[in-house]
């Protein structure tokens with residue numbers, strides 16, 4: 001079971017995706033395992049250097065292409081050098097696909113407006129069905145929206161119990177930009193939180209399931225990464241329980257605006 005949300009361009013996407021950042025040699029097997037267990041949404045990026053493995057797994061799964069939602073991302077070097085079109089073509093070649101479902105600007109690197117304007121053309125040409133951004137804060141989105149024609153369908157940002165950028169999420173909501181959470185488990189760091197563990201005991205679920213369910217109830221798409229079958233299964237087994245409001249609120253209170261990853265306002269790669 002994997003419900004879907006509707007994007008501002010009319011496309012729908014499954015709310016649970018498999019993340020493959022740092023899945024390394026485990027990528028192909030993780031994607032095959034996920035697809036076997038009901039996942040229909042895979043999130044990769046050119047810079048993860050595993051698009052080939054993702055593509056092989058999709059092909060080997062035997063699942064029709066149009067039943068799987070595939071996202072990849074434009075790397076910063078290609079944003080800065082105006083290499084958007086070539087970069088997407090290279091990603092498609094690596095994936096062995098003739099379109100992706102969603103193409104994202106990976107970080108707000110200098111030149112992102114020009115890159116996005118090119119992506120608008122690539123969408124019209126059918127090389128990607130939807131276009132969006134990643135690691136954009138409210139200020140980046142305001143600048144982008146003032147200069148482009150198509151509102152991004154998605155902003156993919158670090159979101160987990162200790163890192164919620166409410167201002168950016170609110171701005172996305174107001175502008176019908178869907179929010180996706182990368183590192184939904186805080187790269188594992190939130191799993192040992194005693195409050196989360198207490199709630200997990202109450203519902204007889206794992207800490208990971210509590211955190212992922214909390215994000216879904218906030219209307220956020222999740223991209224948990226795992227290369228282990230038991231965890232891959234657990235991370236999509238989220239549709240047979242509902243967190244009470246008081247527990248959602250308890251988790252909301254854990255926010256420390258503490259990133260595990262880079263700061264979108266100050267990154268040097």
Ligand code: A2P
Pocket residue numbers: 019182183184185186187188191206208209223224225226227228231232234235
């Ligand atoms: P592994 O791939 O070895 O299973 P995030 O998505 O927040 O970046 O977190 C990913 C990290 O959390 C990875 O180290 C992953 O390890 C681990 N992880 C993923 N799912 C679970 C789970 N259900 N329980 C415990 N750890 C998990």
